[in-house]
Amino acid sequence: MNLELITLPFIVGWMAASVRLATPILLAALGETFTERGGVLNLGLEGIMLMGALSGFVGAYATGNLWAGVLAAMITGILMGLLMGFFSVTAKVNQVVAGLGITILGSGLSTLLFRLFFGLRTIPPTIDMFPELPVPLLSRIPILGEVLFKQNILVYLTFILVAVAQVVLFRSRFGLALRSVGERPDAADTRGIDVARMRYIGLFIGGALAAVGGAYLPLANLGIFWTQMTAGRGFIAIAIVIFSRWNPLRGLWGALFFGATLALQLSLQTLRLPVPSELLLMLPYIVTIIALVIVSRRAEFPGAFATPYTRSGE
Amino acid sequence: MTATSQEVSTRPQINWKAIWRNVYQAGLSVLAALLIGALLLLLNGRNPVDAFASLWAGAFGSVDRFAETLVKATPLLMIAISVSISFRCQIWNIGAEGQIILGAIVSTWVALTFKNLPLVLLLPLTFLGGLLGGMSWSLIAGLLKAYAQANEVITTSMLNYIAIYLLAYVVHGPMMDPQGFNFPQSPLIADALILPRLIPGTRLNISFLVALIMVALTVVFWRTTLGLRTEIVGHSHRVAKQIGLKVALMIALVTGMSGALAGIAGWGEIFGLHYRLIEEIARGIGSLGIVVALLGELHPLGMLVSAFFFAALVTGGNAMERNAGVPFALVDVIQGCVILLILARSYFFRKAAK
Numbered sequence: 001m002n003l004e005l006i007t008l009p010f011i012v013g014w015m016a017a018s019v020r021l022a023t024p025i026l027l028a029a030l031g032e033t034f035t036e037r038g039g040v041l042n043l044g045l046e047g048i049m050l051m052g053a054l055s056g057f058v059g060a061y062a063t064g065n066l067w068a069g070v071l072a073a074m075i076t077g078i079l080m081g082l083l084m085g086f087f088s089v090t091a092k093v094n095q096v097v098a099g100l101g102i103t104i105l106g107s108g109l110s111t112l113l114f115r116l117f118f119g120l121r122t123i124p125p126t127i128d129m130f131p132e133l134p135v136p137l138l139s140r141i142p143i144l145g146e147v148l149f150k151q152n153i154l155v156y157l158t159f160i161l162v163a164v165a166q167v168v169l170f171r172s173r174f175g176l177a178l179r180s181v182g183e184r185p186d187a188a189d190t191r192g193i194d195v196a197r198m199r200y201i202g203l204f205i206g207g208a209l210a211a212v213g214g215a216y217l218p219l220a221n222l223g224i225f226w227t228q229m230t231a232g233r234g235f236i237a238i239a240i241v242i243f244s245r246w247n248p249l250r251g252l253w254g255a256l257f258f259g260a261t262l263a264l265q266l267s268l269q270t271l272r273l274p275v276p277s278e279l280l281l282m283l284p285y286i287v288t289i290i291a292l293v294i295v296s297r298r299a300e301f302p303g304a305f306a307t308p309y310t311r312s313g314e
Numbered sequence: 315m316t317a318t319s320q321e322v323s324t325r326p327q328i329n330w331k332a333i334w335r336n337v338y339q340a341g342l343s344v345l346a347a348l349l350i351g352a353l354l355l356l357l358n359g360r361n362p363v364d365a366f367a368s369l370w371a372g373a374f375g376s377v378d379r380f381a382e383t384l385v386k387a388t389p390l391l392m393i394a395i396s397v398s399i400s401f402r403c404q405i406w407n408i409g410a411e412g413q414i415i416l417g418a419i420v421s422t423w424v425a426l427t428f429k430n431l432p433l434v435l436l437l438p439l440t441f442l443g444g445l446l447g448g449m450s451w452s453l454i455a456g457l458l459k460a461y462a463q464a465n466e467v468i469t470t471s472m473l474n475y476i477a478i479y480l481l482a483y484v485v486h487g488p489m490m491d492p493q494g495f496n497f498p499q500s501p502l503i504a505d506a507l508i509l510p511r512l513i514p515g516t517r518l519n520i521s522f523l524v525a526l527i528m529v530a531l532t533v534v535f536w537r538t539t540l541g542l543r544t545e546i547v548g549h550s551h552r553v554a555k556q557i558g559l560k561v562a563l564m565i566a567l568v569t570g571m572s573g574a575l576a577g578i579a580g581w582g583e584i585f586g587l588h589y590r591l592i593e594e595i596a597r598g599i600g601s602l603g604i605v606v607a608l609l610g611e612l613h614p615l616g617m618l619v620s621a622f623f624f625a626a627l628v629t630g631g632n633a634m635e636r637n638a639g640v641p642f643a644l645v646d647v648i649q650g651c652v653i654l655l656i657l658a659r660s661y662f663f664r665k666a667a668k
Contacts, residue, residue, distance in 0.1 A: 047650075100604060101653030108645075111641070112644055227643075235472065238465075276486070278480070278487075285472040299463075
């Protein structure tokens with residue numbers, strides 16, 4: 001074991017990787033925060049992220065434009081969010097089972113479409129990724145500049161989005177309406193708020209952001225697509241939403257924490273620790289369970305969490 | 315949810331009308347899912363008739379193919395029963411994949427470690443190992459749900475990934491076959507432990523009968539006090555508490571039982587089919603087992619039919635990929651569509667009735 005490899009550049013590299021790896025999970029978690037604040041649990045996140053990864057990759061591959069990939073992912077995510085809306089809001093079926101269905105559908109459909117578009121190849125198709133975009137001046141700050149301001153554009157946009165989400169959710173009429181629909185749909189209804197419409201909007205936002213989070217993997221992190229490439233990130237994002245108690249800003253810290261465990265596992269592998277890599281790969285999943293256990297007891301779920309709303313007398 | 319909101323009563327009246335309605339609606343859902351699959355192929359410029367003909371031949375074309383369909387149905391049936399027990403208690407255990415893996419690891423380990431024990435003792439021990447392996451894995455999620463309110467969908471899905479890496483670790487490390495040229499697999503189990511074949515020349519073996527026995531036992535289980543209590547807890551925690559049930563304990567117990575059954579599926583795959591631990595032991599069958607359970611309305615006999623249907627789809631899907639060049643993932647898409655259509659149908663039929 002080479003402990004002398006743990007130097008400042010090693011730690012800075014690890015922290016920068018944490019930010020990079022946190023971003024896709026953060027995007028999905030931000031979106032799910034809106035969905036759940038509206039009172040809907042979307043367990044289809046994993047499937048939506050996979051479909052986002054696929055459509056992002058295909059969009060970028062076909063047009064040669066990465067933003068077209070982002071747009072394609074967003075549209076796919078919105079459609080899948082609305083599909084979840086049909087089940088949870090309109091048909092009022094069990095949201096856990098509907099979410100599972102969406103996840104299984106998304107994972108199968110992304111695999112199938114990839115095979116239909118690209119066939120079986122020995123060398124996987126690749127795309128150019130969003131390049132590193134150092135922020136002038138800020139990127140020259142020692143350590144912090146390296147960690148925060150030498151990232152790709154999607155990372156910056158996601159961090160800005162955290163602030164926007166925080167304001168929209170807690171300082172706007174829309175945010176108030178969304179939260180009231182998630183807490184007391186009956187009260188919101190009597191005040192003339194369209195419960196179903198607000199919940200659809202929550203799922204719309206959630207689907208769009210989760211899909212872009214999925215698309216981040218091929219577009220900004222790996223440059224290729226492979227089946228099941230999200231590897232549970234959708235479920236981890238849901239854990240982060242609970243962990244952050246439905247607050248975007250706390251979600252940022254949660255996502256960074258998970259990004260750090262994902263990156264730690266990669267960094268530790270370079271250290272050639274006498275620990276098998278398979279055991280290091282378990283780390284983020286174990287951490288998710290532990291974190292969930294610590295927070296779940298005192299988590300205050302939205303009042304009407306995962307409960308369909310039917311006006312009394314209907 | 316329609317599938318779990320059956321009336322709680324000790325002596326269910328057989329309601330033929332309701333059964334017919336369920337069968338008819340499930341059949342329509344499946345048909346619609348197959349049509350969606352065909353449409354996807356058409357859009358891609360492939361001939362869906364060829365694809366489905368190849369699928370049909372692959373599943374039922376010969377005694378051999380038919381036996382292979384039953385081979386595939388075996389773990390699906392076991393997993394579906396495992397899933398149905400927790401789902402009927404409103405515990406959303408999606409960790410079958412991890413529980414199968416643990417059942418496979420522990421039962422193989424028992425077979426390889428205690429190989430000097432007499433067969434009459436060793437074979438039941440391996441079975442017990444599979445059962446306990448699966449149970450221990452689901453109990454983690456069960457206890458965390460019961461006593462720390464940790465959402466079981468997340469814990470069980472995380473435990474799936476942990477189990478996948480654990481399996482990769484043991485077949486690359488401590489359990490790797492020393493004479494296996496570094497292939498990621500364990501040594502073979504002793505010949506005497508291999509489950510006897512039911513039809514010579516095919517892979518159909520005793521574990522299929524074990525699955526059928528499980529179905530029968532589950533039919534009985536739902537009529538026992540414990541089965542009834544399971545459904546009451548699923549119905550309402552409040553009611554369960556009012557009649558004096560220990561809800562947390564029940565949750566842990568039900569989750570444990572559910573995992574034990576999935577562990578047995580892992581045992582069956584090792585001792586009936588692969589004879590050694592390999593990385594692909596549970597690939598894909600975990601989520602498919604959930605779909606089988608839901609299509610079967612969480613009812614043992616319903617699941618018997620739907621396990622058979624999906625097994626045919628899987629066996630046929632493999633043949634379809636080989637012979638017609640249509641990706642197997644089509645079967646995965648059909649799975650997702652089946653769940654969603656099953657869910658949607660109560661909505662559509664309610665609309666139609668108005």
